Amino acid sequence: MMINNRFAGKVIGAWCLMQLLTAGSNPVSANTVTDRVAIDSLNPNELLIGIFYGPLKSITTEAQFRDIKAAHVDYIQYIGDADRPGQEGIQRNREILDLSHRAGLYYYPSDKRVRGTAAEVVAMVNDYKDHPATAGFVIQDEPGPEALDWPADTYKKILALAPGKVPYVNLLPDWAVPNYEKGYVEKWVEKAGPENLQYLSFDNYPLRADGSFGGTYFNNLEIIRRAGLKYGVKTSCYLQSMGILGAYRRPTVAELRYSAYSALSYGIKNAVWFTYCTPVNQPVEKFTSAIIDSTGLKTDLYEPFQQLNKDLKQLGVTLIKLDATEVYHSGSQEGTGILRLPENFFLQPQDTTQDLIVSHMVNRDNGKDYVMVVNKSFTKTAAVNFRISKPAKKILQVAVTGKMQPTDYKRKKGSFSASFLPGEGKLFLLE
Template identity: 45%
Template sequence: MQRILFIPSLVILLLAIVRPAAGQKGNDQFLISIYSPPPATFINDEQYQLMKAAHIDYILNIGPGVTTDKAGNLKTLDMALKHGLKVYVYDARINGNNDSIKALVGDYKAHPALAGYYITDEPDSGRLQKAIDIHKLVTALDNKGDAYVNHLPDWAVPGYEAFLERWINGVGKENLNYLAYDNYPYKRKQSLEKTYFNNLNIIRTMGLKYQIKTSSCLQSFGMYFSGVEELRRPNPDEMRMNVYSNLAYGVKNAVWYPYWSTIRHGDVITMSPCIVDTNGTKTDLYAPFKVLNGAMKQLGKTLIHLDAQEVYHTGDSLWIGTTHPPENFLWKVLDKGADVILSHMVNPKTGKEYIMVVNKSFKVPKQFTFQLKNTFKKVMEISQTTGKPVKSTFDRSTHQLKAAFLPGEGKLYELSE
């Protein structure tokens, strides 16, 4: 099921008036995007102020009630420009012949609020070459606008890594702003998608291999098929873990799916209320959504420059695609049975090291004690309200650090020897 039909599968760029050049554009901001913006009848100042207040940068202009013709996209672009947002336009002509696509690009490429063009969602192996061809054409027609394709998760495509490499080599890594995908973690009966961390790791390693920034969808919906819950609506703690685990794996662009609520998809699929309901009213998820986005924007000032070189998991049991840290790892968890993610991050330009720690429990707050390598003389925490390094609880005499974590919360530490 493609998001072009406004149904998520079970199975993005500087915010500036001058648009940067395409292909590895050197983005130096952590950007937050949304699917399903306010529909055509709600394109107004009130709704766009809500999005801006929640730290949204980019709109993918596809979703329920969104008008996908030229007039509809231009209306969205004009309102976005007024409020300092940018837009990936979706125009049905993207699925037409080359002349249709040329006309499409010509209609939007000069607009100062244009981020790029929405090409397609979740192409499988049979549709991948068409997505490659359209991406290459659009990039040739507009070398400043991004061309966006979101990919399936690992469990939906046989030979997933080869599939992603076919995509990267087909369009050229220099023409990709992000390697983007979705894999929604919160399933029915309080379970977690079993390939969640494996998928994050595949995308992380592929991004490092080809030096492409990565983009991931975050879950803000629940979904029922014929009345049976398949994906549960996340609570604030679950949203938090979804956010920080993605950050720990080096994701540089968070894409919430969806923002605007759509309750029904025909007679079979029913979705829960999302960030804003069908009447344009904030739901209970808006406040945590805003807080988490604010934290991402502040941490992102540092994270945008870092590579997640190593990611490890502690705990008594491991998920698919995860490993325990080596015995000589520079940051050890002293608490027996502690279940955390440890991400060793490095600024490739300066060589400066960082550790991101995530409480993997999305149910219980935790306090952890960490033993650090004895060569570290200073450890600063990156503030989630200012984005600046602040004093941590690091004790230089013992080389230990103690910290409390909310369910699913992560903290980023700057290390100095």
């Protein structure tokens, strides 16, 4: 479904539209970090969790930033009122960096000079690159297929100026671009250079206001998965944590889970929740309350969001090392790009009508086999009995505590079982 406004692709063109936000009142001062520690960077060997749209000026407090960190978030990617020209924008970005640093967070400054001259880009990078909380630099959201040269060139410039920091470009969803895989995704990777690209990122929000599920969501994940493996680039996507009246529905707790686990089952290594704070003053869209509301109060989604991120970070210790080599679906096959679970695949649910994602993952260091299974139901717990034809001495579950725990695997029968909450995913190791 094409939404005819610019916020609808992130939702489309969020970077541009959010520049229209007005700044809040009563700013909280943040002392510049003077006791600089050694320059730090986000750890690329972790599954990273970010938020898009952090606290605006009117609710900028140290407590807000501590709450973000307490929700097991690694970085903030966008705060609308910071993207202003001149010294005012620079000062606001530095304030956010200081607050982030004190809370143990990272931040991607948004600065209009990224579209300026070569000298302006250098000046922009120099203004932020030595701050210990700088994660990287926002370049562009959703460039068109005929407008990839500038972001690719800028990407390489920033990478050379600030090694260890992540330049960020996010691609359009597949429904917005014809010839998406070859003429857009692979074109972007080749222009930026797979040896340069830190993440291959896209957005596609499937939870529609009419109660339906976006039909191209899995096709988009599959295309990004293939490209990531082909070029050896980590993949990233935006997870839906917002609603927009008339376009997208506000997620339930189960839908939050499903957004996360479905993405991870396709090999995503960097997940960004869109949005954390509730956007205000949008010229077209009216947002429902996200993880926190527009006044800074936690909504009913905050605690589930916090727990989910904690679980994802623990699983991420293992997932960061795994390649999603095959991803299949059992049960209903609604949508494009969905591959049915083959009858000869080594892991099968005994009830093939159960709606599941089954992802074969391989540890790129030692070749061990893993399977991630996701319950596609938003409302029903799934008790699944599995048959396994691949020889295995034991099958262990990688628990959300980060530890291995035994399953009820019966080696002679080649069977085991597991129960999944609505939208939940579980990761299993075949030994």
